[in-house]
Amino acid sequence: MATTYGWLVLAFPLLGTLVIAFGFRSLPGHYAGWIGTAAIGLAFLAALGTLIALQGHSPSHRELESSLWTYASTVGVNARLSILVDPLSVYMILIVTGISTMIHLYSISYMDEDRGNARFFSYLNFFVFSMLLLVLAGNFLLLIVGWAFVGAASYLLISFWYRRSTATKAGIKAFVINVVGDVGLVLGTYFIFKHTHTLNFLATFKAAPHVFQKGEADIVAGCLLLLVGAAAKSAQVPLHTWLPDAMEGPTPVSALIHAATMVTAGVYLIARMHVLFELAPAAQDTGAVIGALTLLIAGTIALTQTDIKRVIAYSTMSQIGYMIMGVSVGAYAAGMFHLMTHAFFKALLFMGAGSIIGAMGGEQSLEKMGGFRKVLPFTFACFIIGGLALSGIPPFSGFFSKDDILLVTAERGGWHWALYVAGYVGAFLTAIYTFRMIFRAFYGEPVAEARELEGGHLHHAEVPTNPANGEVEDTDVGFPGPHHTVAERAMPMKVAMTVLAIGAIGAGLVQVPGLDDIIVNFLRPSFAGSPLYEPHTKDGLLIFGMVLGTVLGLAGIAIAYRIWVAKPGTSAAIQARFKPLYELSVNKWYFDELIAFAVVRPAASVGRFAMDTFERVFVQDTMIGGTTGLVRAGSAAVRAVQNGFLRYYAALLVLGVAGVGFYFLLQA
Amino acid sequence: MSIAWYLAVSAIVFSLGVVGVITRRNPLVVLLCLELMLNGANLSLVAFARMWGNGDGQILALIVMTVAACEVCIGLGMIVAIYRRRLPVDVDELRELQG
Amino acid sequence: MSTILFFIAGFGTIAGAVGVVVLRDPFYSVLALVGHLISLAVLFLLLRAEFVAAAQVVVYAGAVMVLYVFVVAYVGGSGAGSPGDEPLGGVSGLGSSASNLRLGGAIAGGALLIELLIALLGTGLKAISGYGASYAPGPRTFGTPAYIGNLLLTRFLLAFEAASFLLLIAAVGAVVLAGRRGGLEDEEERKLTPLDLIRPQGTGTTAEGVGGQHR
Numbered sequence: 001m002a003t004t005y006g007w008l009v010l011a012f013p014l015l016g017t018l019v020i021a022f023g024f025r026s027l028p029g030h031y032a033g034w035i036g037t038a039a040i041g042l043a044f045l046a047a048l049g050t051l052i053a054l055q056g057h058s059p060s061h062r063e064l065e066s067s068l069w070t071y072a073s074t075v076g077v078n079a080r081l082s083i084l085v086d087p088l089s090v091y092m093i094l095i096v097t098g099i100s101t102m103i104h105l106y107s108i109s110y111m112d113e114d115r116g117n118a119r120f121f122s123y124l125n126f127f128v129f130s131m132l133l134l135v136l137a138g139n140f141l142l143l144i145v146g147w148a149f150v151g152a153a154s155y156l157l158i159s160f161w162y163r164r165s166t167a168t169k170a171g172i173k174a175f176v177i178n179v180v181g182d183v184g185l186v187l188g189t190y191f192i193f194k195h196t197h198t199l200n201f202l203a204t205f206k207a208a209p210h211v212f213q214k215g216e217a218d219i220v221a222g223c224l225l226l227l228v229g230a231a232a233k234s235a236q237v238p239l240h241t242w243l244p245d246a247m248e249g250p251t252p253v254s255a256l257i258h259a260a261t262m263v264t265a266g267v268y269l270i271a272r273m274h275v276l277f278e279l280a281p282a283a284q285d286t287g288a289v290i291g292a293l294t295l296l297i298a299g300t301i302a303l304t305q306t307d308i309k310r311v312i313a314y315s316t317m318s319q320i321g322y323m324i325m326g327v328s329v330g331a332y333a334a335g336m337f338h339l340m341t342h343a344f345f346k347a348l349l350f351m352g353a354g355s356i357i358g359a360m361g362g363e364q365s366l367e368k369m370g371g372f373r374k375v376l377p378f379t380f381a382c383f384i385i386g387g388l389a390l391s392g393i394p395p396f397s398g399f400f401s402k403d404d405i406l407l408v409t410a411e412r413g414g415w416h417w418a419l420y421v422a423g424y425v426g427a428f429l430t431a432i433y434t435f436r437m438i439f440r441a442f443y444g445e446p447v448a449e450a451r452e453l454e455g456g457h458l459h460h461a462e463v464p465t466n467p468a469n470g471e472v473e474d475t476d477v478g479f480p481g482p483h484h485t486v487a488e489r490a491m492p493m494k495v496a497m498t499v500l501a502i503g504a505i506g507a508g509l510v511q512v513p514g515l516d517d518i519i520v521n522f523l524r525p526s527f528a529g530s531p532l533y534e535p536h537t538k539d540g541l542l543i544f545g546m547v548l549g550t551v552l553g554l555a556g557i558a559i560a561y562r563i564w565v566a567k568p569g570t571s572a573a574i575q576a577r578f579k580p581l582y583e584l585s586v587n588k589w590y591f592d593e594l595i596a597f598a599v600v601r602p603a604a605s606v607g608r609f610a611m612d613t614f615e616r617v618f619v620q621d622t623m624i625g626g627t628t629g630l631v632r633a634g635s636a637a638v639r640a641v642q643n644g645f646l647r648y649y650a651a652l653l654v655l656g657v658a659g660v661g662f663y664f665l666l667q668a
Numbered sequence: 669m670s671i672a673w674y675l676a677v678s679a680i681v682f683s684l685g686v687v688g689v690i691t692r693r694n695p696l697v698v699l700l701c702l703e704l705m706l707n708g709a710n711l712s713l714v715a716f717a718r719m720w721g722n723g724d725g726q727i728l729a730l731i732v733m734t735v736a737a738c739e740v741c742i743g744l745g746m747i748v749a750i751y752r753r754r755l756p757v758d759v760d761e762l763r764e765l766q767g
Numbered sequence: 768m769s770t771i772l773f774f775i776a777g778f779g780t781i782a783g784a785v786g787v788v789v790l791r792d793p794f795y796s797v798l799a800l801v802g803h804l805i806s807l808a809v810l811f812l813l814l815r816a817e818f819v820a821a822a823q824v825v826v827y828a829g830a831v832m833v834l835y836v837f838v839v840a841y842v843g844g845s846g847a848g849s850p851g852d853e854p855l856g857g858v859s860g861l862g863s864s865a866s867n868l869r870l871g872g873a874i875a876g877g878a879l880l881i882e883l884l885i886a887l888l889g890t891g892l893k894a895i896s897g898y899g900a901s902y903a904p905g906p907r908t909f910g911t912p913a914y915i916g917n918l919l920l921t922r923f924l925l926a927f928e929a930a931s932f933l934l935l936i937a938a939v940g941a942v943v944l945a946g947r948r949g950g951l952e953d954e955e956e957r958k959l960t961p962l963d964l965i966r967p968q969g970t971g972t973t974a975e976g977v978g979g980q981h982r
Contacts, residue, residue, distance in 0.1 A: 644763030647698075651690045651871045658878040665885055669773045670898060674810065675887045677777050681784045681803075683880035688788035690872030696793045696839055700800050703831075704784050707807055710823075711780075718814045721900025721909060723918045726819050727926065730915070733826055734930040738937030740831050744838045745944035751842045752945075 002053035003066030008046040013129035024118035033108035036121035044097035062525040084138035088526035092135040102496040107252040109490035114481030127153035151178035163478030170245035181232020188225030223283030234266030247309040251354030260343035291325030299429035330532025331408030338401035344503035345389035355487040371446030391431035397508030431556025674715035682708030779806030
């Protein structure tokens with residue numbers, strides 16, 4: 001029964017995609033949006049069905065597999081179309097379908113009057129389908145398929161406004177980096193498959209401890225490669241450069257893909273493969289270090305970014321760093337818990353950003369925003385809720401989840417204390433940049449657009465332009481539509497944001513340490529057998545961590561208030577004093593330039609060499625030119641025979657006769 | 669003389685005819701060389717007729733002569749027609765059928 | 768005796784042939800051919816083919832060659848067509864200049880000759896090393912007109928009739944070819960044929976299409 005619901009969860013979004021894709025001509029107006037939302041809503045209900053059905057099984061029998069048919073069964077490889085319904089995947093599909101339903105609802109208003117409305121919902125449904133496939137996959141093959149589909153959907157959605165050159169470039173960048181991750185994933189699978197000879201998850205996990213020694217080279221290599229895949233998909237250093245550029249996509253896309261779901265695929269991967277990672281401590285440590293590094297680097301960059309969506313993007317990167325760090329040190333339940341809470345408040349923040357961008361008429365720069373507090377009260381409230389949750393202020397959800405991760409990290413002891421410290425530094429930075437964003441956008445003197453809105457008129461740009469580089473656009477297909485709105489005016493947006501706000505506030509209460517351990521207990525069957533899973537017992541550290549987190553969060557808010565509200569010139573002064581640091585941060589730690597220098601330029605020069613030298617000289621001139629030249633020469637020679645001279649023909653005739661006679665003479 | 673001698677003469681005459689057809693430009697002379705070739709063939713026909721002692725080769729030689737006469741008729745008629753139309757009487761100039 | 772005669776006749780034959788090929792003036796070539804034909808008739812006589820020899824002289828040398836003489840006198844053709852005089856007009860891929868073709872012709876002819884000689888003489892056939900079948904002179908033996916006539920009208924009747932038919936056609940054709948068409952000059956004047964009456968406007972031969980209807 002549970003697995004039937006599982007298949008339904010997959011079927012509904014796929015159906016939604018196909019119906020919208022093939023029927024969009026006959027669907028007038030908003031139907032595409034409602035159909036898409038309904039599809040995901042039904043998928044959410046089916047996910048609830050799997051949850052309830054799963055609870056019907058005893059805890060030790062909660063890993064259910066179901067197969068539709070066999071793809072291929074050849075020497076050694078038995079690939080079946082199978083899904084795995086167990087607590088971890090049910091947890092993930094609930095989050096994915098729940099958040100997606102809200103975002104679809106939000107998009108109905110946001111993408112109103114965009115010429116590509118139906119295309120948008122079709123792509124979005126396809127994305128949800130791919131993500132669900134990834135999460136529900138029961139073997140490596142389907143995981144890789146889902147992984148690739150998700151990358152493709154991300155590309156389609158980032159470059160949704162395809163006539164914007166910045167958007168298409170960003171889409172390509174995202175896709176290329178994701179491909180690097182795909183390669184890592186496939187190679188990692190190979191290393192594991194080489195020894196276990198099965199692609200099926202349950203069989204692999206059962207066989208792995210017997211087949212691999214702890215720390216053996218192949219398993220470490222395999223897990224490191226899986227980590228590469230996870231890092232690419234979850235935008236961890238150094239494969240993170242695509243995420244800020246991915247903000248070129250519409251805001252709902254940023255909310256769904258680049259906050260709540262796709263970027264968490266890496267976290268899910270590591271959690272799912274925990275059996276293998278526990279056999280490769282080196283990979284685990286690498287993952288933890290990468291998570292911690294990303295956490296800090298992204299936090300510092302977010303302090304100086306001016307585009308509101310990019311601030312939130314770097315914040316996502318930082319929080320995913322927490323999650324990766326969490327699942328790498330063994331805090332599986334904590335990492336997944338933070339995944340859920342982060343999905344709520346990050347999606348909420350992005351939706352709020354969409355609302356304020358609508359108020360600004362498409363402008364996204366924080367430098368041009370200010371004083372929207374009175375005019376956009378609902379948006380402001382959502383931002384505050386999301387910001388408090390993000391900064392880890394109790395009793396909001398982010399507080400519980402973040403502290404849980406850091407606690408388990410500390411419990412591992414040894415050098416993990418450095419990660420613990422890094423985590424709290426990151427929390428401090430998080431509070432600062434989050435509230436920097438909120439204060440700059442909502443406090444201070446109201447800007448012209450805010451005053452317009454006070455008067456009841458929503459600002460529309462005279463000439464639509466690309467907010468990134470100022471290029472002039474139009475509102476036809478391939479560019480954003482002429483309509484934009486704020487949450488206060490659109491009921492679907494309000495409903496969606498309210499639901500998410502409730503989640504951001506209250507979701508933490510499912511895992512209050514000491515009180516209830518719902519998540520830990522729920523996920524236990526998936527992680528049975530892992531020595532790292534059992535929850536902590538050190539209460540002293542727990543209390544200390546909670547207090548420290550709260551203090552750091554409040555301190556961050558206070559500092560942000562001082563710099564950006566109380567004394568407006570402070571930030572410029574700090575910029576001037578710490579110029580090198582400021583430059584490093586604003587230029588995103590020069591990662592783009594580094595990658596361009598180390599990877600892109602050599603590749604481009606190889607390509608150029610191939611085109612200019614190899615292609616031109618060898619292929620064109622020698623092979624093609626040679627063969628055509630040969631043919632031409634041959635035909636010229638043959639053509640010369642037909643010159644019209646009678647005597648010449650006669651001579652040829654006689655020569656032919658002589659030849660034949662010669663042959664017969666030889667025979668005799 | 670044995671028959672072989674006659675055949676040798678026939679071969680020589682035929683080859684000379686071939687050379688002439690290929691080498692000469694005046695169509696009249698080309699036709700003459702064509703006649704040479706036919707005569708060479710005639711000689712060998714008659715020689716073989718002598719060898720076998722029956723008249724088959726001679727009859728064929730007569731027929732060949734007849735055909736040669738007809739062909740000369742037509743060929744010369746054509747040359748006259750060409751000359752009448754003021755075209756150059758030269759096999760190299762008359763080459764509309766060229767590739 | 769016959770040997771000497773053979774050599775004389777053979778020499779004459781070959782000399783005539785050479786003359787036809789080599790001599791510049793076509794008139795001289797015709798004369799050379801006449802000499803060649805007479806020598807050939809002598810050779811035929813040596814082979815006891817009397818009727819063929821007579822026919823050769825009367826028909827070939829007498830009629831065909833006279834025809835040739837007339838045409839050569841009419842057309843002339845002196846100067847044009849000597850091997851190696853002027854370079855050939857026109858361009859051709861393999862450069863068929865006169866020297867090239869002379870060489871080519873010599874090679875072709877030479878190759879043919881050598882092959883023929885090898886074929887004929889190198890086979891070692893006993894029959895051709897003999898003098899031929901036995902011969903007894905008589906009114907109806909090999910080579911006499913009666914013998915030939917008998918054969919023509921019995922065994923080779925079809926060939927005989929076909930040859931005569933061919934002669935008829937040739938005669939008619941020659942008349943048509945060389946006959947005047949209402950005037951020596953006047954190439955601009957198009958001769959109307961029944962085909963012209965039913966042919967649609969604008970169609971015609973390609974040559975007419977490109978404006979070269981006179982060629």
